[in-house]
Amino acid sequence: MFTEAIEKILTDLCTPAQVRAVENGDCASALWRELEDGGFLELLTPEVADGAGLSLAAVFPIFLAFGRHALPLPVAQSIAARALMRDCPHAPPTGMLSLAGTAYREADGRLCAPRMAYGALADFALVNLGGELLLLDCSQAQRVRSGVHGSQCATLYWPQDAEGISLGSNGSEVRLFSAAIHAAAIAGAMEKALDMTLEYCNDRVQFGKAIGKFQAVQHQLSVMAEQVAASRIAAELAFASNATVPDALATAIAKARTSMAVPQVTATAHALFGAIGVTEELDLQLFTRRLQEWRVSEGSETHWNGLVGQALLAQPQVGASEFVRNVIPSQPA
Incomplete structure (x- = not known):
């Protein structure tokens, strides 16, 4: 029900023209307001707190849809932020929330959140500072954009005296959730890129027949x-737990596998489109640019493959096949 409703909103309001407009500096208040007013930011919020109380598995198709439509807003991050604040006495602030999975203090005391997703747009950030969970006002930060065309990613610097709210010691969950969200977005965007490529190859005629x-x-x-299929399965694995936060090992596998697929999927799509594949007018670049950015967000496949390898080596008596089969323990019926 929620997936179909969000799909309709995205189809109507998150058009390629709207995505380009946001990238060029226009606001997307109508799209944000539609999702916010519809209660979609509370999908993971428990029912006792007036949320939808969905499971991670139920919200996965929605995060997938965000990637498939190249949604240029931190909606998935705002949904996750509210879930991460589940045990906090502070109510989530109004506005766009994003996640900063890794933050650190610089020598001069400034707090840096590097390459934060939608850092150029976010009103607030839920930050992992060495395991501490902090809520920070982005209006107090200096924003340095990534410099990539159309990117809403930015590095944020808060002054030493910035007033942040400490929410607990579950800061490490921010990076897990953020990585899982990126895995789902990658899978969704790659599905769209595949659909576009298939359609083009069936329509483009050369030497008297479709190039497909x-x-x-x-x-x-x-x-x-x-x-694309392997990436979707891996991304779905990260959301297969009954817990409130994606499983660490499943998330590592999901982010590693989806990031690994990005170079081949994007290169193949652009190659099959031929000369028009490199043009800005073609909608394909709205997805392949994001795929390249999301590939390295919260760590590329190198980082996450290293964590998976360490987990496997920690169980010398377990073979690789058994290790993969038991990534997510069986849940009671």
Whole structure:
């Protein structure tokens, strides 16, 4: 029910033209207000707190849809932030919340949140500072954009005397949730890129037939589809737990596998589109640019593969197949 409702809103309001407008500095207040007023920011909030009380598994298709529509707003991060603040006495602030999975103090005392997703737009940030969970007002921070065309990612610097609210010691959950969200967004955006590529290959005629009929093109499409399918399965794994926060090992596998697929999927899509594949007018770049950015957000495949490898080596008596099968323990019926 929620997925269908959000899909309709995104189809109507999150058009490629709207995404480009936001990237060029226009506000997206109508889209944000539609999602906020519809109560969609409270999907993971318990019912006793007037939320929808959805499970992680139920919210996964929604996060997938955000990636598939290149949603240029921190909606998934705001949903997760409210879940992370579940045990806090402070109510979530009004406005756009984003997540900073890793923050640190610089030598001069400033607090730095590097490459924060939607840092250029966020009103508030839920920050992991060495395990401490902090809520910070982004209006007090200096924002330094990434410099990538159209990106809403930014590094934020808060002064030493910035007034943040300490919410607890579950700061490490911020990075887990943020990484899982990025894995879902990658899977969704790659599905869209595959759909666009398939449609183009079926429509583009060369030498008297659609290029999708050529065996060499079919081979590339097959490999691309395999990468997309594997990424979706891995991303879904991160949300398969009954817990309130994605499982650490499942998230590591999800982020590693989806990030690993990005170079091949994006390169294949652009290659099959040919000369128009590099143009700004083609909607494909709205997704492939984000895929490259999300690939390294909260750590690339190198970081997360290292964590998976350490977990496997910590169980020398367990084979790789058994290790993967038991990433998420069986839940009681």
